[in-house]
């Protein structure tokens with residue numbers, strides 16, 4: 001990476017070994033095989049009360065998103081890749097070269113920080129030229145390279161502009177150009193769209209997707225926005241409590257979430273249980289009837305829109321997938337009302353505003369909830 005990072009390097013861990021975090025075990029099922037080119041890393045970072053232990057592999061050209069809740073360890077993993085946080089254990093190979101003992105400034109790594117960290121006193125052009133200059137590229141060549149990158153980013157007309165006069169989206173592209181101008185073999189992006197308002201975000205997301213698709217080496221981005229992750233990345237690596245809990249294509253993960261966090265992210269009710277035929281007996285709660293036939297440990301999932309609520313026990317509805325619940329919360333969710341329920345099983349249900357008004361729902365209201373077997377989806381756990 002370049003010298004553009006003002007964050008101090010962290011001190012190595014003091015040798016205390018905290019208890020392992022209570023994360024789910026790592027699932028390597030969909031991780032690619034180690035490749036000679038690309039990224040092959042196991043990042044272990046110990047801190048008092050926190051342990052990161054994440055295996056990351058990516059082929060050249062692949063865009064991987066690290067997704068997870070606050071405090072999961074995403075930024076720590078990114079900083080470990082950049083060399084800003086030392087590894088307690090593990091390894092970091094890029095295109096077959098071990099980098100774990102290489103100082104950050106000597107790594108072929110480009111970083112786009114969340115707040116971009118552009119030099120306020122330098123023009124856009126000089127901000128971008130700074131990276132190659134730090135690598136020993138001559139001034140004229142560095143500026144020519146920077147100009148080409150600005151052009152590619154659609155910023156040719158802003159070469160002389162200082163960062164404070166750039167819009168959020170333009171600043172983001174300058175930061176990306178600055179990282180790419182160093183010709184990195186690993187591009188790291190920390191919440192690349194977080195600093196933008198919703199409208200700019202939409203445009204910048206599309207532009208960033210294009211640039212990442214054209215980038216021939218590995219990109220790793222950190223986000224807690226599922227949409228950013230799904231749009232930008234080829235593969236999602238979900239981190240919780242310092243561990244990888246699931247990885248796969250966005251479509252795989254959306255279809256087969258394996259943790260509550262991921263299920264909420266993709267808007268599904270998710271339960272774990274044991275399947276026998278068309279029934280999944282939940283670990284905590286009743287049985288759910290499904291169309292799929294399975295046996296053994298299983299997940300069962302369905303969207304909140306598949307749930308129908310009644311004030312009185314419905315007659316004429318089969319007793320299967322009929323549960324007694326109580327409303328714990330209501331919130332507007334797009335043009336629907338999302339009801340959170342507890343009772344036979346915890347549930348989220350989506351209703352139209354009219355239906356919510358007719359049912360006169362409020363916290364504490366007892367209801368009957370039902371879901372059709374055809375709208376549930378069961379898969380092995």
Ligand SMILES: Nc1ncnc2c1ncn2[C@@H]1O[C@H](COP(=O)(O)OP(=O)(O)OP(=O)(O)O)[C@@H](O)[C@H]1O
Nearest residue numbers: 010047050068069070071072073074075076077224
């Ligand atoms: N410099 C630091 N020194 C000590 N502990 C830290 C430091 N930075 C982060 N932590 C702790 O390490 C853990 C992982 O934090 P990290 O910032 O990597 O998570 P994250 O997934 O990036 O979260 P967020 O989405 O909130 O940025 C947390 O428990 C956090 O409090």
